[in-house]
Amino acid sequence: MQTPAATLIAQSLATPLGEMCLVRSAGAVVALSFDGCGPHVRRYLERRFPPGALTFDEGDSEPARRISAYFAGDLAAIDSIQTDPRGTAFQQQVWALLRAIPAGEVVSYSTLAERLGNPQATRAVGAANGQNPIAIIHPCHRVIGASLQLTGYAGGLHRKRWLLDHERAHSRLSPSGPLFA
Numbered sequence: 001m002q003t004p005a006a007t008l009i010a011q012s013l014a015t016p017l018g019e020m021c022l023v024r025s026a027g028a029v030v031a032l033s034f035d036g037c038g039p040h041v042r043r044y045l046e047r048r049f050p051p052g053a054l055t056f057d058e059g060d061s062e063p064a065r066r067i068s069a070y071f072a073g074d075l076a077a078i079d080s081i082q083t084d085p086r087g088t089a090f091q092q093q094v095w096a097l098l099r100a101i102p103a104g105e106v107v108s109y110s111t112l113a114e115r116l117g118n119p120q121a122t123r124a125v126g127a128a129n130g131q132n133p134i135a136i137i138h139p140c141h142r143v144i145g146a147s148l149q150l151t152g153y154a155g156g157l158h159r160k161r162w163l164l165d166h167e168r169a170h171s172r173l174s175p176s177g178p179l180f181a
Contacts, residue, residue, distance in 0.1 A: 094132075108143070130154065142167075
């Protein structure tokens with residue numbers, strides 16, 4: 001699933017939830033992970049990009065500024081960040097749906113499956129959600145279980161809870177206060 005030569009530029013971002021790794025190529029974010037630039041991100045990049053394409057640059061970038069603004073309370077700052085996640089056609093559909101979930105709201109995996117026109121695809125939606133390479137911008141943290149419980153999150157449930165509470169506190173769509181006790 002590799003593509004022709006690409007230059008990948010990685011940088012570390014300090015966030016209230018710890019260090020994140022931002023990877024961009026040709027002006028688009030291709031990965032954003034709480035795993036830092038560790039094994040999870042590297043495996044994803046190795047499967048989808050040519051070897052040796054990754055360089056590190058700790059300079060400032062527009063996506064980094066927008067992500068910082070998001071953490072400062074400007075939830076819409078990340079909406080216009082261009083992304084280029086690499087995955088199957090189904091994964092691409094799921095990840096596109098994630099971007100349509102407004103900040104401050106949550107949906108269930110089954111709701112996403114219904115929006116895809118395939119209510120039986122709940123588990124497949126969950127699997128695609130779990131493979132999302134671009135945290136926060138493709139807000140997989142906004143997806144919860146049908147029982148309205150927090151369920152798995154690659155960045156850890158404590159981060160998922162924090163992100164949902166952060167968005168709720170700064171969103172015009174929802175009242176402030178914690179969503180999950």
